[in-house]
Each structure stands twice: as C-alpha cells, then as structure tokens.
Amino acid sequence: MNGVRIAWRITVLNFRAQLEYRTEFLLMVAIGAIWQVSVIVFATVLLSRFTGMGGWDSSEVLLIPATRMLAHGLFVLVLGRMHYVGRQIQEGKIDTYLVRPMSVYRQVQLSYFPTNAIGDLTVAVGLMVGALSRSELDWTAGRISYLVAAVIGGMLLEAALFTVVACAALRFPAADYWGRWLEELLGTFGSYPLNVLPKAVGGLLTYGLPLAFVAYFPAAVLTGHGHDTGVPYWLAAISPLLGVLAYLGARLLWRWSLSHYTGVNG
Amino acid sequence: MALLHAWRTARVTPLGELHTPPRMTAVLLRLTVQVVLVASLWHGLYSHTGTTAGLSEDQAVTYAVLAVLASRLRELDQYAGRDTVLQHMHFGTIVYWYLRPLPPQRYHALRAVGEQLYGFAWALGGYAVCLAAGVVEPPRSAAVAGVFALSLVLGQLVLYFVMLVLDQLCFWTVRNTAAALILIFAQNLLSGVYAPLWFFPDWFITMSGFLPFQATLSVPLSLYIGRIPLSDAPAQLAIQAVWVVLLFLFTRFLWRQAARRVISQGG
Numbered sequence: 001m002n003g004v005r006i007a008w009r010i011t012v013l014n015f016r017a018q019l020e021y022r023t024e025f026l027l028m029v030a031i032g033a034i035w036q037v038s039v040i041v042f043a044t045v046l047l048s049r050f051t052g053m054g055g056w057d058s059s060e061v062l063l064i065p066a067t068r069m070l071a072h073g074l075f076v077l078v079l080g081r082m083h084y085v086g087r088q089i090q091e092g093k094i095d096t097y098l099v100r101p102m103s104v105y106r107q108v109q110l111s112y113f114p115t116n117a118i119g120d121l122t123v124a125v126g127l128m129v130g131a132l133s134r135s136e137l138d139w140t141a142g143r144i145s146y147l148v149a150a151v152i153g154g155m156l157l158e159a160a161l162f163t164v165v166a167c168a169a170l171r172f173p174a175a176d177y178w179g180r181w182l183e184e185l186l187g188t189f190g191s192y193p194l195n196v197l198p199k200a201v202g203g204l205l206t207y208g209l210p211l212a213f214v215a216y217f218p219a220a221v222l223t224g225h226g227h228d229t230g231v232p233y234w235l236a237a238i239s240p241l242l243g244v245l246a247y248l249g250a251r252l253l254w255r256w257s258l259s260h261y262t263g264v265n266g
Numbered sequence: 267m268a269l270l271h272a273w274r275t276a277r278v279t280p281l282g283e284l285h286t287p288p289r290m291t292a293v294l295l296r297l298t299v300q301v302v303l304v305a306s307l308w309h310g311l312y313s314h315t316g317t318t319a320g321l322s323e324d325q326a327v328t329y330a331v332l333a334v335l336a337s338r339l340r341e342l343d344q345y346a347g348r349d350t351v352l353q354h355m356h357f358g359t360i361v362y363w364y365l366r367p368l369p370p371q372r373y374h375a376l377r378a379v380g381e382q383l384y385g386f387a388w389a390l391g392g393y394a395v396c397l398a399a400g401v402v403e404p405p406r407s408a409a410v411a412g413v414f415a416l417s418l419v420l421g422q423l424v425l426y427f428v429m430l431v432l433d434q435l436c437f438w439t440v441r442n443t444a445a446a447l448i449l450i451f452a453q454n455l456l457s458g459v460y461a462p463l464w465f466f467p468d469w470f471i472t473m474s475g476f477l478p479f480q481a482t483l484s485v486p487l488s489l490y491i492g493r494i495p496l497s498d499a500p501a502q503l504a505i506q507a508v509w510v511v512l513l514f515l516f517t518r519f520l521w522r523q524a525a526r527r528v529i530s531q532g533g
Contacts, residue, residue, distance in 0.1 A: 024439075024444055027448065028443070028444045031447040031451070034447075034448060035451065038451055038454075041460065042460045042461055045461050046461070046465075049465050050311045050314075050315055050318075053311070116444075168288075172288040174289045177288065177292045178288075178292050181292065181296045189307070196307065196313075197303075201303060205303075
C-alpha cells in the first residue's frame with residue numbers, strides 16, 4: 001500500500017513537472033493523437049482502395065486497429081517507459097536506480113509522466129467507439145469481457161516485447177534502436193488481417209514476432225474469422241492469456257538481465 | 267586542408283555506426299524484414315484488384331520497397347552520438363560550435379553529408395539486391411534513371427533543410443521534442459512514406475503540392491515508377507529546385523539569428 005502511495009505521489013509530481021512547459025505539454029498531447037491518427041489514415045486509405053481485405057468487411061477490419069491502438073495507449077500510459085531504458089543506461093541513470101530502495105523496473109516506469117499517452121488514448125477510445133458503433137456483431141457480456149481481456153492482453157504483450165528489448169539494452173545500450181523498429185512494425189502491420197500476407201510472412205508475424213496476438217487474433221475470434229487465421233482456433237482464442245504469460249516471462253528475463261548488468265564503472 | 271576537415275567531420279557518423287555492431291545488425295535485419303513485409307503486403311492487397319489510383323501492382327510494390335530503402339537516407343540520427351542541436355542546447359555545449367575554426371552551419375551540413383552518404387551506401391546495396399531478386403522494377407529508360415537521380419538529390423537537399431529548420435528551432439525553444447515528432451510525422455505522411463500519395467483523396471494531393479514534403483520522396487519515386495511521366499519531369503524538378511533555394515535562404519537567415527542567441531554559461 002505504501003508502494004502504491006509513493007508511486008502515485010511521484011506520478012503527480014511528474015505530471016506537474018510536465019506542465020511546467022505548457023506548450024511542450026500540449027504538443028506532446030497532440031503528438032500522441034497524431035501518431036495514432038497516422039495509423040488510422042493508413043488504414044482508411046487501404047480500406048477505401050482495397051475493399052474486402054482478406055475476406056473481412058471494413059467494419060470488422062476496423063476492430064483490429066481499434067483494439068491495437070487502445071492496447072498501445074494503455075501500454076504507453078502504464079508501462080511505456082521501457083522504450084527509454086537504452087537512453088537511461090547511456091546516461092548512467094540505471095546505476096542510480098540500483099542503489100535506491102525501490103525496484104528498478106518501477107523507477108524506470110516512474111521516471112516521467114507520458115503526456116503523449118493522453119492523446120494516444122483519446123484517439124484510441126474514439127476509434128474504438130467508432131468501430132463498435134459500426135459493428136454488426138451482437139455485443140453480449142461474453143464478447144465485451146473478451147474484448148476487455150484482449151485489450152489488456154495486448155497491452156501486456158507489447159510491454160513484454162519492449163521489456164525484452166530493454167533487457168538487450170542492458171547488455172548493448174544501442175539495442176534501443178530495435179525498440180523504434182518494433183514500434184514501427186506494430187503500427188504498420190498490427191492493424192490489418194494478416195491473412196492478406198503470404199503464409200510464411202504471416203507465420204513470422206505470429207511465431208517470430210508475436211504481433212498477431214495483440215489484436216488480429218482476438219478480433220478474428222470476436223468477428224467469427226477465428227478458423228481462418230492459419231493457427232489453431234484455441235491458440236487464437238487464448239491470445240489475452242498469452243499476453244499475461246509473455247509479460248511474466250519478460251519480467252523474469254528483466255530480473256535476470258539486471259542481475260548481470262555491469263555499469264561503466266564495472 | 268579544408269577537404270581534410272570536411273572528410274574528418276563527414277565520417278563521424280559512419281565511424282560511429284561501424285563501432286556499434288547492434289545498430290549495424292539492426293539496420294541490416296530491419297531493411298531485409300521491412301522489404302519482405304512491405305512487398306508481401308502490397309502484393310497481397312493487389313491480389314484481388316487491378317490498377318488503382320493509376321498504379322499497377324508492380325509500380326506500387328516498387329514504390330513501397332524504394333520508400334523503405336530511402337528510409338536509410340532519411341534517418342539523420344545524431345542522437346546516439348550526443349551531437350544533436352537539441353542536446354548541445356540542453357547541456358550548454360552548443361557554444362563550442364561557435365568557438366571552432368569551422369562555422370557551425372558548415373559543420374552541421376558536413377555531418378549531414380556524411381550521414382546521407384552512409385545511408386546511401388545501405389540504400390544502394392539494398393536496391394541492387396532487390397533489383398537482382400526482381401522485387402523492384404528497373405527504371406524504364408536511361409532518361410528516367412537520370413531524372414530520378416537528379417530528383418533524388420534535390421529531394422535530399424529539401425529534406426536536409428526541413429530537418430535543419432527543426433534543429434534551428436532549438437535556439438528559440440527549450441524543448442523541441444514534440445515539434446520534432448510532429449514535423450517528422452507530417453514529413454512522412456505528406457511525402458508518401460506511409461502510402462503513396464496517389465492513393466489519397468484529390469484534396470490531399472492538392473494540399474501536398476503546396477508543401478515541400480512531397481518533393482523529398484514522392485516526386486523522385488513517382489518519376490522512377492513512371493507515375494509522373496518524363497514530360498512532366500522538368501516542372502517537377504523546377505519545383506524541387508525552388509524549394510531548395512527558398513529553404514536555403516530561410517535557414518541561412520535563421521543561422522544568423524541563432525548566432526545572436528548563443529551565450530556561454532554565465533552570459
């Protein structure tokens with residue numbers, strides 16, 4: 001309980017610190033929104049030019065970016081500071097975190113307030129409302145619960161991926177470059193039915209980089225395309241659970257990597 | 267002697283990259299995977315569609331793959347080397363730029379030349395592989411290739427000046443992270459990195475015509491794939507040249523104004 005109170009107080013202080021630069025604060029909110037809008041723009045252009053993408057109608061396809069973007073917005077808000085671990089290592093901040101009486105992971109997350117998450121989440125919620133209003137599905141309690149679980153699972157899966165990159169950065173600080181690419185990949189290929197891609201490429205985005213589990217598989221299960229994804233139905237259906245497992249695994253890897261971390265002073 | 271200084275300054279980024287194996291590996295893997303994914307995506311999208319927005323399947327795939335390769339020319343990442351204007355302003359070390367025998371504007375330009383040549387080597391290597399593998403179409407004639415090369419150089423100049431304006435913004439604002447991200451987004455969207463501009467509505471294409479961004483990528487790539495015919499090339503090249511001149515004059519003015527704002531610690 002004490003830990004939660006401290007985390008909350010630090011977050012409030014971080015938020016006030018961001019407000020110190022008002023123009024920058026507003027621009028950061030805008031950039032969060034603009035980043036998400038870029039995904040919508042790309043999706044809209046493709047949907048309008050190439051109808052019936054992968055056998056999905058446009059209202060069904062819309063559920064994929066809506067789920068992914070909401071999961072991404074929550075990730076940025078709650079666990080998104082893993083992006084900047086490489087930079088914090090290069091600046092020697094991790095060495096400072098190690099001697100403080102708080103978990104390093106939590107200190108990384110509390111290092112600053114992610115203002116851009118406000119814009120991210122605003123656009124993501126708007127898109128989700130739009131996707132649900134256009135959807136012709138019967139939104140039963142079970143479907144809604146699954147959608148909520150999918151969003152949380154997607155957030156944890158994204159956090160797991162970035163935590164793995166952060167673990168690599170503990171050994172090779174320049175590895176944070178991979179994080180930027182990962183974000184780009186998630187934005188570009190995480191928002192469409194992956195069955196438009198050749199099977200080998202779809203397999204790569206399922207088993208190599210498990211991007212399909214973030215939004216594509218949950219949306220396929222919800223819209224009745226779960227049997228056409230190229231993986232067993234049960235595997236697609238347990239995507240939210242895989243997100244939880246991946247995150248737990250990534251945290252174990254982080255703990256192991258941190259125990260082997262060597263700062264510049266040896 | 268000037269040439270020696272230029273060489274030493276320009277090679278900073280390539281040398282930094284060569285001494286960072288994870289970055290080199292990441293670039294190679296990123297380019298390879300990105301080319302495969304992008305080519306697969308556009309082939310997949312066109313599988314049930316014929317020519318759309320004036321682009322055939324081969325043209326769209328070629329455009330998309332070349333845009334991925336061109337990304338190596340567009341990432342002027344000096345952040346890892348702690349040599350961005352933003353970092354120097356933050357730590358107060360920008361003053362050293364004004365104490366060296368090399369003028370800051372020339373230093374900035376030489377660093378960019380080194381970065382872009384390094385990126386060009388990657389892009390050229392990737393292009394050769396893609397061409398040999400049949401992923402991209404070759405230019406339709408020697409004239410198209412020549413016009414494309416000229417347009418690409420002009421596009422890179424426009425890109426350099428646009429990014430320079432962003433750097434120069436740091437002299438007036440304490441932080442420019444958000445402005446940088448917004449400009450990079452606008453630059454990517456309006457230059458056709460996310461998707462060829464031809465797929466966008468007419469009003470969007472018209473609006474892009476009044477901005478410099480499309481001159482950086484959309485114009486050279488559209489010339490290459492033949493979406494802009496050779497007969498329209500002189501007009502497009504002229505527009506690019508006008509942007510180069512305008513942005514050069516504007517950034518030169520900003521360098522002069524910026525110099526008046528630089529103070530060392532303690533005033």
